[in-house]
Amino acid sequence: MSHVEDELTSQPECWTRAAAWAPRHAAALPTPGERVAVVGCGTSYFMGQAIAALREGAGHGETDAFPASEFPHGRPYDSVLALSRSGTTTEVLELLGRLRGTVRTTAITADPGTPVMRAADDVVVLDFADERSVVQTRFATTALTLLRAHLGLHTDAVVADARTALRTPLPDALVDCTQFTFLGRGWSVGLANEAGLKLREAALAWSEAYPAMEYRHGPISVTTSGTATWMLGEAPDGLAQQVRGTGALWVPGGLDPLAELVRVHRLAVAVAGRRGLDPDRPRHLTRSVVLAPAVD
Numbered sequence: 001m002s003h004v005e006d007e008l009t010s011q012p013e014c015w016t017r018a019a020a021w022a023p024r025h026a027a028a029l030p031t032p033g034e035r036v037a038v039v040g041c042g043t044s045y046f047m048g049q050a051i052a053a054l055r056e057g058a059g060h061g062e063t064d065a066f067p068a069s070e071f072p073h074g075r076p077y078d079s080v081l082a083l084s085r086s087g088t089t090t091e092v093l094e095l096l097g098r099l100r101g102t103v104r105t106t107a108i109t110a111d112p113g114t115p116v117m118r119a120a121d122d123v124v125v126l127d128f129a130d131e132r133s134v135v136q137t138r139f140a141t142t143a144l145t146l147l148r149a150h151l152g153l154h155t156d157a158v159v160a161d162a163r164t165a166l167r168t169p170l171p172d173a174l175v176d177c178t179q180f181t182f183l184g185r186g187w188s189v190g191l192a193n194e195a196g197l198k199l200r201e202a203a204l205a206w207s208e209a210y211p212a213m214e215y216r217h218g219p220i221s222v223t224t225s226g227t228a229t230w231m232l233g234e235a236p237d238g239l240a241q242q243v244r245g246t247g248a249l250w251v252p253g254g255l256d257p258l259a260e261l262v263r264v265h266r267l268a269v270a271v272a273g274r275r276g277l278d279p280d281r282p283r284h285l286t287r288s289v290v291l292a293p294a295v296d
Helices: 003-008 011-028 043-057 090-099 138-150 156-167 188-203 239-245 257-274
Strands: 036-040 063-067 079-084 104-109 122-125 179-184 206-211 227-232 249-251
Touching: 003 257, 011 122, 011 138, 011 156, 036 043, 036 090, 043 063, 043 079, 043 138, 043 188, 079 090, 090 104, 138 257, 156 257, 179 188, 179 257, 188 206, 188 227, 188 257, 227 239, 227 257, 239 249
Parallel strands: 036 063, 036 079, 079 104, 104 122, 179 206, 179 227, 227 249
Antiparallel strands: none
16 A cells, blocks of 8 residues: 555544644634735645635635745735645745744644744644655645634534545546546635646646636536546536536535545545556655755
8 A cells, every 4th residue: 555545544533633633723823803824835835725715705804825935925914824744845934934023924734843843933733644655635634624623614524524535436437537627616626726736746647627617718628528527515507517518527526525635635546556656656746845045
């Protein structure tokens, strides 16, 4: 069993633990009414998109998400929340250093022995969700679960859906599809972006992601027999029929969108196996992007 497989199957237990931890970390996390920016890189950025939409949608305050390298320094925030599994990502550390003393910063990480512990004002360590794999699964979803619980949006039903996602077979013929499109609405747009990234990282698959209503505005043109369109969350009226009319495989998101992402993790491993790839060794990737200092 690959590291990715082992780690993705532990997500229900990690989510339960994170939800229980949320109250003890409440003081470090954004409070209602604050104007908040969530930053990260890669998977962490996409989790940030989901967190921002959930927080703002729940009425806790204006919330934006940015790649750490694209943070708008001229825009005022009450606090900045940084996600970094490794705690060593160059762009995150540089941003936190630049923000020191100007705004309250909190980092969520998996490793307490890394520079992010000193770079942020407050740190939440989810070491039980750390991973050996390059491809993120359980740390990202556990960090999101912590924030969902902090917002009062997590329930035991989400964990039950994750267990269902792990034991239910994937749709027939899905692994053999040549292209995958993931769709979301609201907070699940970030999850759709992350789903597409997982297929690219682990399986070198052609994958895309869009807000569900935007899918009709051009991207559906590549949908055909042998492709799959997967909805994370409730689909807009008529979209399933339209996709099926192209000859493509339609995958409805019947579970909580975060649990649907667990199904996507399983798909990424399955497609990698079908193509003779090792999901623990994704091409051109490392566990953390640490950039060498510029040389004049």
